[in-house]
Amino acid sequence: MDFTIRPIAEAEHDALGELTAQAYLREGFLEYGEDDPYLPRLRDVSARAAVAEVLVAVEGDGESGDRMLGGVTYVPAPGPMSDLARDGEAEIRMLVVGPDVRRRGVGEALARACLDRARASGRTAVVLCSQPQMHAAHRVYERLGFVRDPERDWSPEEKRDLLLVAYRLGL
Template structure:
């Protein structure tokens, strides 16, 4: 995959090399897309069996509430041919959307790609866009947490240079045996 290209302040484009003439464009989600992006995120988690209680899982409402995320962080969308096929929440520093980020760190949350659109590079492009934003903002690193069974996501993170940070693993639901595993990417001065 080649790197991003920026067109006079416009969105970043990440050609995947597998799409022919159509590029995946990573850009900020627009309010009119929040509902569709929320449903893509919810369905990705549901279809992958990542919600303990299925449709009644409390986290499902959080996944669908893109407006809430956009009010507290930056929600990016992967656009293919004019339609959203995935999204991610980029937390530039602290605030209500940060779970793991320490001082100077950015965080990635709720990465999801429409199951029908997977394998085209959207997930990787979304992660790289977050890393690019963190570098541009001179963050010291990027962190994220993921479920142990999200093997495809782990491969995306590892290809982007993230490493496991087991000392940051945590349980978001006290009293329930549910641990999220952590990854981190250190951004050195030489990488900026």
């Protein structure tokens, strides 16, 4: 692995927020583009970091010159950042990889870092939800052992026409 997974530095919040927003926009995952109501949440890494653990994959020497490759929000238990987590479960949110570094194992490494944290803290499972068209992400999750959990599929309040598909990995 030619990159490192580590907790995000506060100075990197804006960069990860923009990387996440641009990935969703570029891939067509935001129905209303720049006017999508979810876009501000994707950009607000500071709000995520206040209630969950945000991790980044970086190339570099650990100094301020690190190149950010991707990021993920690890939600250790039900709370303000969780959509699906139940008692004993952790959740993965907003996993993103830069378009120029795909197929290097960055997404899988970020997901594995979340799984490691969940195991270390005694969680019974890790859950996540995804848009149906996020096929590359689904392949990563399934390779790690996640299975679809259709009973937990759901639609956000502000987008009732969007069905988010649920995945679960028992630990």
